[in-house]
Amino acid sequence: MLVKSNEPRPPSAPPESCIYHLSEILLGRFVATIRASWQAYDFVILRKKKKKKKKKKKKKKKTHNGFQICNLFRRIKIHTKMHPQVERVQDIASISKDEIPEEFIRSENEQQGITTVQGKTLECPTIDFSIHDDVKILNQIIEASPVEMETTSLPFYGNCERGRLNYLAKRNEPLYIYNTSRKGSVTIISDTQKSKALQIDCSLPFFFCFFLEFQKMGVESVKRERESNEGTIPAEFIRSENEQPGIATVHGKVLEVPTIDFSDPDEEKLIVQITEASSNWGMYQIVNHDIPSEVISKLQAVGKEFFELPQEEKEAYAKPPDSGSIEGYGTKLFKEISEGGITKKGWVDNLFNKIWPPSVINYQFWPKNPPSYREANKEYAKHMHKVVEKLFRLLSLGLGLEGQELRKAAGGDNLEYLLKINYYPPCPRPDLALGVVAHTDMSTVTILVPNDVQGLQACKDGRWYDVKYIPNALVIHIGDQMEIMSNGKYKSVLHRTTVNKDKTRISWPVFLEPPADHVVGPHPRFVNPVNPPKYKTKKYGDYVYCKINKHPQ
Ligand SMILES: O=C(O)CCC(=O)C(=O)O
Numbered sequence: 001m002l003v004k005s006n007e008p009r010p011p012s013a014p015p016e017s018c019i020y021h022l023s024e025i026l027l028g029r030f031v032a033t034i035r036a037s038w039q040a041y042d043f044v045i046l047r048k049k050k051k052k053k054k055k056k057k058k059k060k061k062k063t064h065n066g067f068q069i070c071n072l073f074r075r076i077k078i079h080t081k082m083h084p085q086v087e088r089v090q091d092i093a094s095i096s097k098d099e100i101p102e103e104f105i106r107s108e109n110e111q112q113g114i115t116t117v118q119g120k121t122l123e124c125p126t127i128d129f130s131i132h133d134d135v136k137i138l139n140q141i142i143e144a145s146p147v148e149m150e151t152t153s154l155p156f157y158g159n160c161e162r163g164r165l166n167y168l169a170k171r172n173e174p175l176y177i178y179n180t181s182r183k184g185s186v187t188i189i190s191d192t193q194k195s196k197a198l199q200i201d202c203s204l205p206f207f208f209c210f211f212l213e214f215q216k217m218g219v220e221s222v223k224r225e226r227e228s229n230e231g232t233i234p235a236e237f238i239r240s241e242n243e244q245p246g247i248a249t250v251h252g253k254v255l256e257v258p259t260i261d262f263s264d265p266d267e268e269k270l271i272v273q274i275t276e277a278s279s280n281w282g283m284y285q286i287v288n289h290d291i292p293s294e295v296i297s298k299l300q301a302v303g304k305e306f307f308e309l310p311q312e313e314k315e316a317y318a319k320p321p322d323s324g325s326i327e328g329y330g331t332k333l334f335k336e337i338s339e340g341g342i343t344k345k346g347w348v349d350n351l352f353n354k355i356w357p358p359s360v361i362n363y364q365f366w367p368k369n370p371p372s373y374r375e376a377n378k379e380y381a382k383h384m385h386k387v388v389e390k391l392f393r394l395l396s397l398g399l400g401l402e403g404q405e406l407r408k409a410a411g412g413d414n415l416e417y418l419l420k421i422n423y424y425p426p427c428p429r430p431d432l433a434l435g436v437v438a439h440t441d442m443s444t445v446t447i448l449v450p451n452d453v454q455g456l457q458a459c460k461d462g463r464w465y466d467v468k469y470i471p472n473a474l475v476i477h478i479g480d481q482m483e484i485m486s487n488g489k490y491k492s493v494l495h496r497t498t499v500n501k502d503k504t505r506i507s508w509p510v511f512l513e514p515p516a517d518h519v520v521g522p523h524p525r526f527v528n529p530v531n532p533p534k535y536k537t538k539k540y541g542d543y544v545y546c547k548i549n550k551h552p553q
């Protein structure tokens with residue numbers, strides 16, 4: 001119950017001991033010295049009410065200034081060059097002196113103006129960060145933090161919503177510990193520009209203090225997340241229960257999707273196998289496909305090497321904002337969904353490169369390091385080309401079409417091969433996270449090679465099964481465009497990926513995609529009065545836009 005300061009306090013009001021209790025539990029020994037008095041408590045409440053009125057006035061002003069705000073955003077975009085993936089607060093600050101965009105306005109119980117105890121400064125410990133003894137520094141940090149020990153080796157508590165606790169203490173790198181966990185917020189940031197000074201802010205829960213949000217630096221990377229975060233994962237990676245692999249997987253059963261010997265000289269038999277697998281499973285594995293194992297190994301080696309480069313080097317290939325293309329490092333294909341205020345993420349980093357036809361290649365996104373990256377990818381594309389031709393031919397013949405028809409319907413020689421590298425670092429809680437969430441591919445067909453770490457799952461009759469790893473096999477996924485072209489005869493497969501506690505999984509899917517302005521729809525041969533079209537006919541680019549943005553098709 002809240003009490004106005006000018007009214008006599010009722011006997012049942014929380015006594016002084018209650019505040020004491022709060023401090024003890026929430027603030028710990030470090031902040032115990034600033035135990036707030038009951039009067040201070042009242043003061044905070046009063047300020048809060050006053051502010052409410054002010055805010056109403058402000059809101060009016062904002063509508064009035066709507067045009068300026070729009071302009072502000074436009075200008076911010078132009079200014080965001082250094083880290084193309086990140087909107088930098090620095091830019092916003094330099095443009096606007098007295099307005100801030102709405103997404104920076106905190107809820108009332110977080111606003112500094114309301115929740116700061118005025119006129120009192122906290123005497124926090126000073127830690128000498130220049131000493132070359134990380135353990136000592138860490139101990140001092142722990143000592144200084146208002147703590148309850150959690151399961152992690154670092155202390156934290158509190159009551160804010162998101163979860164992470166990181167310790168990055170490599171020399172010559174900014175050290176920052178940030179924790180905006182489900183339970184609390186201890187934020188420790190060192191500012192490299194101001195060299196040795198280590199600023200410590202203990203952000204306390206509820207409305208006693210202000211929060212400092214964690215710092216985002218460069219392109220978000222799951223790999224970096226994992227390196228700095230042992231034994232726990234941030235809340236945005238924790239899937240809802242019905243998705244969690246620990247709960248939703250059929251354990252002890254590996255799904256034996258059909259394995260097809262591509263070198264079988266009996267073409268009739270091959271056609272039947274491909275047609276059945278594409279209609280009943282939407283996923284199968286091709287062996288003896290004629291792509292030399294050295295070509296695949298080379299592709300895998302250079303991709304792995306790239307992902308093991310320092311973050312800054314990888315970020316040189318980041319997708320520029322508003323480029324309208326998916327190509328580059330660190331980009332996500334699908335909009336991340338927001339659940340309970342938390343934007344959910346997959347435990348995976350990506351690199352996208354178009355590798356075929358030569359006319360669509362954007363070398364600006366092809367890593368220069370390792371030096372053989374380009375050659376390895378080109379070689380793979382060249383061999384892949386033959387597999388694609390044969391596969392499309394068999395798929396066409398299986399539906400009673402001429403051998404070239406499906407390929408032609410998908411863009412013919414302009415059919416694009418988009419290579420994606422999925423890099424799934426080890427995950428401390430593989431039971432809670434997913435790599436790529438459940439989806440069907442938008443492509444016509446996807447041809448994938450994984451490394452030897454288990455992770456691909458397919459959905460069969462509503463249940464999730466691991467797909468057996470076969471060395472050197474090509475995993476074929478029937479994608480949405482193939483389902484559309486065949487008017488539903490071939491089925492695009494629902495699949496997802498899990499992650500591993502100890503091992504890094506990497507996969508190399510190649511999405512065979514029509515050009516963006518190519519129109520795709522059910523093939524006229526499969527449409528008649530008895531079988532009306534089950535799908536819309538539309539440009540592939542429009543299909544992609546709707547799917548990525550989760551709009552109806
Ligand atoms: O990593 C895998 O095995 C599958 C990845 C996938 O489905 C995708 O990137 O679309």
Ligand SMILES: [Fe+2]
Nearest residue numbers: 439440441495
């Ligand atoms: Fe996929």
